[in-house]
Amino acid sequence: MADRIHPRDSPPASSNNSGEVRTGTPAKPVPPPGTYVVQVPKDQIYRYPPPANARRYESLTKRKPRRSCCRRCVCYTLSLLIILIISLSITAGVLYLVFRPESPTYTISDVAIRNFNMTSSSPVSPEFDFTIRAENRNNKIGVYYRKGSSVTVVYSGVNLSNGELTAFYQPTNNVTVFKTTLKGSNVMLGNAVNTALRNEQMKGKVPFRVDIKVPVRVKVGAVKSWEIIVKVKCDITVNALTEKSKIISKDCKYSVRLW
Numbered sequence: 001m002a003d004r005i006h007p008r009d010s011p012p013a014s015s016n017n018s019g020e021v022r023t024g025t026p027a028k029p030v031p032p033p034g035t036y037v038v039q040v041p042k043d044q045i046y047r048y049p050p051p052a053n054a055r056r057y058e059s060l061t062k063r064k065p066r067r068s069c070c071r072r073c074v075c076y077t078l079s080l081l082i083i084l085i086i087s088l089s090i091t092a093g094v095l096y097l098v099f100r101p102e103s104p105t106y107t108i109s110d111v112a113i114r115n116f117n118m119t120s121s122s123p124v125s126p127e128f129d130f131t132i133r134a135e136n137r138n139n140k141i142g143v144y145y146r147k148g149s150s151v152t153v154v155y156s157g158v159n160l161s162n163g164e165l166t167a168f169y170q171p172t173n174n175v176t177v178f179k180t181t182l183k184g185s186n187v188m189l190g191n192a193v194n195t196a197l198r199n200e201q202m203k204g205k206v207p208f209r210v211d212i213k214v215p216v217r218v219k220v221g222a223v224k225s226w227e228i229i230v231k232v233k234c235d236i237t238v239n240a241l242t243e244k245s246k247i248i249s250k251d252c253k254y255s256v257r258l259w
Contacts, residue, residue, distance in 0.1 A: 104136045106232045116241040123186040135175045142219040143170045149214035160184045210234040229257040
C-alpha cells in the first residue's frame, strides 16, 4: 500500500550550511534540552556582602555605643561650662551693683629736675623728683600697691630716668600723696635731641612723658583679688629744666590689665 503524504501547515524555515535559522526577527537563544529558565524580578534580587565586609560592618556597629558616650560627655561638659559662665556673669553683676567699684585716679602734682646740663654734648644723668597723687574713691574697696613697679621718663623716644614706687596700702575713700625719685645714668641725647631741648627750654615749654606700671591687689571686705597690673601714661609740660620747674600742662591716662 502506498504511503500517504500530508502537506505541512507552513514551509520549514530555510537554513544555511552553518545550521543558523534565518527569520525576520532576531531569534532568542534556545536553552538546551532538559533545562529550565526561571526569570526573577530585579527588585527581588538580594545580594549578600562578602565575609570581610560583614566583619567590618559588625565592628562599626559595635563602636556606636562608644561614640554615643563621647557625645554625651561633650554635651555635659558644654552644658556645665555654659552654666558656669552664666553663674559667674550673674555673680559679677551682683558684686558690681553692691560695691559700685571705681578705678583709682592718678596724677602728677609737682616735679623737680636736677643734673640736666644743656651746655655741653657730654652724657647727662638727670634726676626727677615727682610728687604723685593717688585717689581711691571707693567706699568698700581698698588697694594694695605692691613691689615690682616701674616709672620711666621719656623725651622724644629717649629714656631719661627710671625708678619705682613705694609699696603701700590705700584704704577706702583715701587720697595718698607720695614722692618718688627717678635717676638716669650717662644718657646720650644726640645733637638733634639736645638742640630740641634747648629750643623748647627757651620757649618755656618742655614736654615729657611719664610711664608708670604698678602691680596692685584689690581688697573687698576680707577677700583679696589676684594681682592686677595698672598702667598710667602722663604727658606733662614743664617751664624749665631746674629744681624750681613748674608743670604748666598735664594729661594722665590709665589702663588696667586684669591678668
